[in-house]
Amino acid sequence: MITAARVRKKLGWADIAGEIDAPLVWCVAALLGQHPMPAGQAERVCALLDLDSAVAESLQSQPSRGIDPALLADPTIYRFQEALAVYGPALKELIHEEFGDGIMSAINFKVDIARREHPDGDRVVVTFDGKFLDYRW
Amino acid sequence: MITAARVRKKLGWADIAGEIDAPLVWCVAALLGQHPMPAGQAERVCALLDLDSAVAESLQSQPSRGIDPALLADPTIYRFQEALAVYGPALKELIHEEFGDGIMSAINFKVDIARREHPDGDRVVVTFDGKFLDYRW
Amino acid sequence: MITAARVRKKLGWADIAGEIDAPLVWCVAALLGQHPMPAGQAERVCALLDLDSAVAESLQSQPSRGIDPALLADPTIYRFQEALAVYGPALKELIHEEFGDGIMSAINFKVDIARREHPDGDRVVVTFDGKFLDYRW
Amino acid sequence: MITAARVRKKLGWADIAGEIDAPLVWCVAALLGQHPMPAGQAERVCALLDLDSAVAESLQSQPSRGIDPALLADPTIYRFQEALAVYGPALKELIHEEFGDGIMSAINFKVDIARREHPDGDRVVVTFDGKFLDYRW
Amino acid sequence: MITAARVRKKLGWADIAGEIDAPLVWCVAALLGQHPMPAGQAERVCALLDLDSAVAESLQSQPSRGIDPALLADPTIYRFQEALAVYGPALKELIHEEFGDGIMSAINFKVDIARREHPDGDRVVVTFDGKFLDYRW
Amino acid sequence: MITAARVRKKLGWADIAGEIDAPLVWCVAALLGQHPMPAGQAERVCALLDLDSAVAESLQSQPSRGIDPALLADPTIYRFQEALAVYGPALKELIHEEFGDGIMSAINFKVDIARREHPDGDRVVVTFDGKFLDYRW
Amino acid sequence: MITAARVRKKLGWADIAGEIDAPLVWCVAALLGQHPMPAGQAERVCALLDLDSAVAESLQSQPSRGIDPALLADPTIYRFQEALAVYGPALKELIHEEFGDGIMSAINFKVDIARREHPDGDRVVVTFDGKFLDYRW
Amino acid sequence: MITAARVRKKLGWADIAGEIDAPLVWCVAALLGQHPMPAGQAERVCALLDLDSAVAESLQSQPSRGIDPALLADPTIYRFQEALAVYGPALKELIHEEFGDGIMSAINFKVDIARREHPDGDRVVVTFDGKFLDYRW
Amino acid sequence: MITAARVRKKLGWADIAGEIDAPLVWCVAALLGQHPMPAGQAERVCALLDLDSAVAESLQSQPSRGIDPALLADPTIYRFQEALAVYGPALKELIHEEFGDGIMSAINFKVDIARREHPDGDRVVVTFDGKFLDYRW
Amino acid sequence: MITAARVRKKLGWADIAGEIDAPLVWCVAALLGQHPMPAGQAERVCALLDLDSAVAESLQSQPSRGIDPALLADPTIYRFQEALAVYGPALKELIHEEFGDGIMSAINFKVDIARREHPDGDRVVVTFDGKFLDYRW
Structure with missing residues (x-):
């Protein structure tokens, strides 16, 4: 969902990382579900991408880490x-x-x-x- | 064999890499069997470690790469x-x-x-x- | 979806590859999801097969490559x-x-x-x- | 054994394939144990590499094919x-x-x-x- | 779907194979998705089992073969x-x-x-x- | 050992099966270690192939069946x-x-x-x- | 579905097995999908558990056996x-x-x-x- | 070793279990390496089978249990x-x-x-x- | 469902365990589906989290234990x-x-x-x- | 080797751990090859168990950790x-x-x-x- 929104908004990963003042790789990993995001950052990402608050909540939850x-x-x-x-x-x-x-x-x-x-x-x-x-x- | 000789001679990996003028990680990987070593380097390593020429030959042969x-x-x-x-x-x-x-x-x-x-x-x-x-x- | 449309239109793979001026195997692999397709080609394929623009967008996205x-x-x-x-x-x-x-x-x-x-x-x-x-x- | 003998004799794979008049990839595959070799070819290979007749016999036997x-x-x-x-x-x-x-x-x-x-x-x-x-x- | 229809119609596999004049094991394998069926046979099977033309089309398509x-x-x-x-x-x-x-x-x-x-x-x-x-x- | 002896003696599998009056596939499977062989047959096979009595004993023992x-x-x-x-x-x-x-x-x-x-x-x-x-x- | 119905009806496995006059382990295995059930027994189970005839039919069908x-x-x-x-x-x-x-x-x-x-x-x-x-x- | 000795001595498993007064399946499992055997029993088994004391010691040691x-x-x-x-x-x-x-x-x-x-x-x-x-x- | 409700209610695991007077790790494991919960505890958990009785029932059912x-x-x-x-x-x-x-x-x-x-x-x-x-x- | 020597000497693990003044589980793990042992401890263990200096050296070497x-x-x-x-x-x-x-x-x-x-x-x-x-x- 985040990837689709990002493409639709024509935003680069660096744009998002800059907006929330986070290191680039950390930010991408977090948005791919490998790190919980603090509330403020999660909300700013969702505002930037026009996503609703359920997404912001799920970005804050504790993930199970790993790769398919x-x-x-x-x-x-x-x-x-x-x-x-x-x-x-x-x-x-x-x-x-x-x-x-x-x-x-x-x-x-x-x-x-x-x-x-x-x-x-x-x-x-x-x-x-x-x-x-x-x-x- | 190389590991044992290296310990016996009390030589660090950097000593060996320096002796053959090779990058450190490359040198260790080559001695662990992941890269064939040019003849000159293989011979200098064996001289340094008092290993015979059969070892030098096997260091030059083309390996199958990979990890257990x-x-x-x-x-x-x-x-x-x-x-x-x-x-x-x-x-x-x-x-x-x-x-x-x-x-x-x-x-x-x-x-x-x-x-x-x-x-x-x-x-x-x-x-x-x-x-x-x-x-x- | 592309396969079904292709069969319905009775188009061969070579017809599609010819239409977008692409190498044959590359074209089939791209339509099976192994290569992102440039926008122009993706749109021509969708026009040819009467598929909508969402398909054209997904053909352009970066895939995860590999085989089941x-x-x-x-x-x-x-x-x-x-x-x-x-x-x-x-x-x-x-x-x-x-x-x-x-x-x-x-x-x-x-x-x-x-x-x-x-x-x-x-x-x-x-x-x-x-x-x-x-x-x- | 064949690989070692080949290196010792400084013979290329093409030299061996030429000597026994066999296609190159077939010849290498056969010497790596993926094809039984006719008696005449097996013996000529062993003569070329100074290997004894037990090797020639084993080159003629029916292999189990496959890769580690x-x-x-x-x-x-x-x-x-x-x-x-x-x-x-x-x-x-x-x-x-x-x-x-x-x-x-x-x-x-x-x-x-x-x-x-x-x-x-x-x-x-x-x-x-x-x-x-x-x-x- | 075919299995359910077959049971409902109380038809044996041999009945279906006979109807389309096909070898028995081939016919069952084809209906289980291991062989594409020629159009005429696919249509006769669907007529026999009261299945619609989408099933007949899918019986003709090229399968990926193999077993779960x-x-x-x-x-x-x-x-x-x-x-x-x-x-x-x-x-x-x-x-x-x-x-x-x-x-x-x-x-x-x-x-x-x-x-x-x-x-x-x-x-x-x-x-x-x-x-x-x-x-x- | 049996395979090598059989080749040396230039005996076909059918020759051996005939000698011990056993079905052909059963005989080969038994000699490949998938069936225990009755004492009489095991001894006749070993006599035919000039193998000693330890082989005959091991042909009679109960195997673990299966394939590599x-x-x-x-x-x-x-x-x-x-x-x-x-x-x-x-x-x-x-x-x-x-x-x-x-x-x-x-x-x-x-x-x-x-x-x-x-x-x-x-x-x-x-x-x-x-x-x-x-x-x- | 059967498990849920059984709990709702507060019936033990032995009650069901008794009702259809079947051995206990066989009956449980059959209801877990490891044995086809004769029509009469399948219908009596469904009557006992207030399940409809589609369940009774599926209990009679030939299963693929095995365990997750x-x-x-x-x-x-x-x-x-x-x-x-x-x-x-x-x-x-x-x-x-x-x-x-x-x-x-x-x-x-x-x-x-x-x-x-x-x-x-x-x-x-x-x-x-x-x-x-x-x-x- | 135990199996070979047992066959040589023409002793059944029940003979051995009887000799050491142990349950039959336990005794076989122990001799196959799945249970440590008390010293007295280990020695009686070895005496019965003419095996030396090293075997008796190894029968008493704590095994890693499991199956190939x-x-x-x-x-x-x-x-x-x-x-x-x-x-x-x-x-x-x-x-x-x-x-x-x-x-x-x-x-x-x-x-x-x-x-x-x-x-x-x-x-x-x-x-x-x-x-x-x-x-x- | 329980995790989401717990977050929504801002309840810690210890709060829930305390409410039902259960050991902490046991309580979390049970709510993650590794232990059946007695009826009283299951109902109190659902009351605490505003979950309906179907959840309480499923918390009481016998689970298959293990980890993804x-x-x-x-x-x-x-x-x-x-x-x-x-x-x-x-x-x-x-x-x-x-x-x-x-x-x-x-x-x-x-x-x-x-x-x-x-x-x-x-x-x-x-x-x-x-x-x-x-x-x- | 260490296990055999320990049994022969009738020494418990705690005896060895005590001798080298090491925590018990650490000591056993080290002797099973999961930790390198400092030279002094390795030598005292070998003295205690009558093992030669090659063992002491191997106890000091850096292991690959993990379990069969x-x-x-x-x-x-x-x-x-x-x-x-x-x-x-x-x-x-x-x-x-x-x-x-x-x-x-x-x-x-x-x-x-x-x-x-x-x-x-x-x-x-x-x-x-x-x-x-x-x-x-």
Whole structure:
């Protein structure tokens, strides 16, 4: 519903994120149902897109997070999956060497995406940035 | 074998990558069997680790790439998987909006990992950087 | 909806592809929801098939790509799957030998299908044609 | 064993296929265990690679055909899988329209691979060529 | 819909197959959606069962073939699955010994079912009859 | 071991089945580990193939029956699987119509395979013949 | 529908089974869609529960048997599954030792459930009783 | 090892169970690795079968319980699985009606198997007998 | 429905549990469909939330217990799953050492959740408390 | 190896944990390969169990964490899995209500197990205690 309204209004994701003063990837993820949105932001989004208050309420509710497994085969998403299959164990080695035994948090965490211009063709640059958490009993 | 030799020699991954003048994540991935290594680099690694020439040959051979599915449940690797489940569809939306219909290449691609200091605890910063490829018939 | 309209209008896929001046396989794939269609083409298809503008809009939207796994068992599709199981590793060997370490792109890519007449029975000839992409860090 | 011997002898796949006068993809597939090889060819391959007669015998035995599922995730092979997911239903539509209800045989079948030069980067061209079989009760 | 109409009309499958002059198993499979039916037969079936022309049209359309995996666990169907698990490799051995390397076609193929009387209890006799296809490059 | 010995002795399956006076498919299935063999037959097979008494003992032991799932994708075996997917529900309908609610036994059961000559190419004819068992409380 | 009606009428399963003079477990299984019910019984059940004749007809139709896999994880059902995992191979050994090579029929078969009083807490006693079928070619 | 020794000694399972004064199904399950055996019984079994003390020790160790999933497709075991699929939900209904909300314990539990003579063919009778446990917070 | 009503009424879970004098986790689980609720409690919940008697009836009915597998990937639930993967075998060792061969009952069982204040950040404390059941034949 | 040595030495897990002054569950998990052990502790464990220094080294290495899926069906471990299926969504609701949107950490985390005496039979009490982490961008 939000996607359709957004297209109808000819609004970009950055327009919406700007309107509610939220980080871009967080904002898109929230509108796709992966984060509950504070009341004020939910209402401003619905005002911007001419959606009614039931939508605003549902944007505030606590979601079950996760992805439809069928989407993991979409080529745009699959390339991240493939990169994780090829480089995941190397990242694990380097996290342990640099930080010790632990993980990059996926909760105290942010993602950003940017375009990097390049003479051979522009590049997609995605940054995962999470707090290191060490195993601590 | 390489891991054991590396520990015995008390060499860090960065020491090895430095010795063969290769990017860090690429070097670890190659030594974990995800990239064939040019002959010169393979031989220098084996010299550094006191491994024989059979190892150097096997480092140069063309691998089958991929990850043992059991490893995807290792907590350090799983957090990337979880981040992809939560933010993958948002990244897809933003790639399409910014670049058009296409993908971030996982072949013309590099990954980097860094430590970012932070008063609340240092952070793991992982950057995926791939050429945008548009669907082009 | 498009399939039903096409049958009702007694139009072949080639008729539609010709009308919008698009490659045949691309055109069918787009109408089956695997490619977004430019506005002009989407509107001409809908005009040709007497479908309303909502269909034209949905043809332009960005799809999630992929196949219902149940369809992979359809005998006509399964034979491609079987050929890939039998000859996939051989194709991998030959790509690496001829081009080096890398892949055939599935994005900068086209498929064609043709009938080749043959005294023992005509043959289906399907050509996959994708740019070689080498692993490039 | 064959792969190792081939590398040691510095022979390309085309050298072996030429020696036994066999189509290239068929020859590689057979040596990877997907086709039984006639006695004469099996012996010539083993002579060429200095392998003993037990290998020649095993090359002649009837194999169980198929692929290790883990290999389907290798990026070089996966791109064919992805192309099939995106274009398989379109190929099915076009086979039925052009030939009627039936399949492209994967048994009376051949595959070829070629390099096509292109100013934007050379291309991998793979041709699947199978006899059409109509459902015939 | 067809099943319900058939029961309401108290018609056996053999009655319908006889009416359209079609082999029995083919006719049932076609009415269960596994074969497109020629227009004349589709219309005669609908006339016989008092079904309207939309059903006749849908009987003529090209189906996606296959079985709901849940049905494979139905005991009546599962016994065939079990027989294939127990005797499939033996059938493969014997096909290769008698015919050479190849398969029994499932396309140029027919199935028949019959009752064979027997003093210890009548028997179900199912015959699979398909053209041998040899691997032919 | 039995397969290798059989090839070395240049004995066909029918030769072995004849020697022990057993039905052909049963004999092959038993030697592939799907049926325990009576002591006399097991010993005659081992004598014929110059195998020792440990083999004869293991041929008599009670097996766990079933098929390696990877084998179900072998093309020669898969065609039976595909036929079952396409015609299984039709067979179920016809068994229930002709015999009532019940199954074809896979235990009180035999399979036969034959070659049927045909001007368009010889045919593989496989007959499943099992006692009907009705649901009887 | 039947469950709701049964609760509304405050009838136990044993009341229904008694009314139609059927074994208890069979009756419940039939009303849950695992057995077709003879016309007379189906009508008496519907009369008892004030359900209309369409329900009676559907109770007589031939079902596809099997269980929703999600139900296998229900704790009450799972304990049977667990007992089968722990004791299934032992039961197989003992069936073969006592009866020879064969199975307990699940078709010529009945199940019963009873309460057995016990000072430490009453016990659920479930009896599986099926005809032994020996492998008979 | 135990199975082989048992066959060599020509001892039935009942002989072993009798020797150690244990219930038959329990004894077989324990020897198949599903129950730890008290030291005295483990030693008597090993004495009976001429096995050394290492076996006796391993019979006493705490096992991981469960079944190789491939064994669930063995026909003798599968019939129990099928009966559970067909009658499991009915058993659940009847346990809840007779005992209330809870389960049949699979821990405070025993299984027995018996032959019941019958003019139409002897029957396998398997009894599951477990304490009822009600949900009790 | 209950969740929506609860939010509309601005009632916390503890308010509802208090109203019906039930343990907190049990109450939430029951309202999410994992426990049948006694009539009195079901009616009081519906009165509190202004829901009609059909809801009260459905709260009393016997549920099929279990979790939608997609929910296991929700990060809040997954962390319990991960803890079980990492510490489950250790808990098994310690249960066997301390109590003998057996299990912690999940039926005679309760769960509690509490907040424990901590200077480094408050902690979630979840207690599983189940009766030990020893394997008792 | 450690398990065998421990049994041979007749040492309980608590003895080992006490010797190295480590929490009990952590110690068992570490010795089962889920945590790297500091050098001092690893050496003291090996001294206690008469194991050589290679074991001590392997106890210090960074593990891949996770559980063999077959172990999840072991009854002692499965009961935790079942409790999670039944109560997981309730725990999620209560964590969100009490703490806000976030998770219980499985990294800054400890588990404890205790015996609680009870007149109806002693109880297993397992406590999961993890820091609350809120989603923080």
